[in-house]
Amino acid sequence: MRAAVITFPGSNCDRDLAVAFESVGAEVTRVWHKDAELPENVDIIGIPGGFSFGDYLRCGAIAANSPVCRAVIDHANRGGYVLGVCNGFQVLTETRLVPGALIRNKNLKFVCKPVTLKVENNETAFTRGYAKGQEIIVPVAHHDGNFRADDELLARLQGEGQIAFTYTDNPNGAAGDIAGVFSENRRVLGMMPHPERAMEPLHGSADGQALFRALVEGLVAA
Template sequence: MKAAILVFPGSNCDRDVAVALRKAGAEVTMVWHKDDTLPDGTDLVAVPGGFSFGDYLRCGAIAANAPICKALKAHANRGGYVLGICNGFQILTETGLLPGVLMRNSGISFLCRTETLKVATTDSPFTTRYKPGQQIEIPIAHHDGNYQADAETLTRLGAEDRIAFTYTDNPNGSAHDIAGILSENRRVLGLMPHPERAADPALGLNDGALLFAALTDQLAHA
């Protein structure tokens, strides 16, 4: 699997994602936001967490208009795999690759702790290593993780089995307890929690490693 990790001013989880992907067997290239192409043969584009461009305007709004995001959207539109984590999820909504928006946490405070998630679907390239309904421990670290969308979109996400993860104890006010969602073709995942911070027993958490291993499985047989 060839993975490209986008790097913006303010990205701070890019190297963590690189470590997790390499541990899962991926060949990883870091791609600067001013570049306008992805490396040849890229299978997966990862958009990492952090505070791209200082979260000015709206979280992810400036990054979504960076030159590399044209290549990101082209990659997704031709069926490529995309993983957006935390700020990366915000960027994916700003580019229109995923519906909805990430709003300020309902408690108006930054949250940094481990949360219990429920695996809402295993029918995606990112979740095949989990069991349906499995509860996993994944850290969060966000100020604007309150996922919201109009009623029609929320209904469609549920009906199409595109809610990937939910919170068991909603920390931020997200509609329907949503922690992560999938695109229509199920090849784009955005989630607020940080699986890369739970991808090694040395970190005390390893549930996130299954997400990266699932991607390796998928692309090895693609």
């Protein structure tokens, strides 16, 4: 299984994301934001956390207009898989590959701690390693993780199974306690918590490993 991990100026979790994919058997290629094309036969693209382009304008807004993101959008529109974590989630909302928007945390403070997530939909390539309703521990580290959706969008996300994870104790004010959402075809996932930082017990939790393992094993089997 081939994964590509994007690096923007200001990314600081790109290596972590690459290592997480590699630890479950993926072949990973690192891709610079100015590259206009992705490597051939890429199965999944990882967009990492950090502070792309210094979070100027809006978090993820400049990165979403970089050359590589045109290729990411094309990949997703062809039915390819994309995982965006933290700043990567912000980039995905800016490209409109996932719905909603992310703004400053409700308490206006940076939050960095382990949080408990509830698995809302386990019938996807990303989440089939979990049980529906399972609670997992994954760390967050963000200043702009407050997911916003109006009542109509929120109802649609809930009704169509596009909510991946919710917080059991909301750390940022996100609407519907949402920690992660899918695209309509469930092949793009944006999430604020960092599963790549929960890969082994020494991290304090190994609950993120099931996400990466399910992705790699599922795509290899396909």
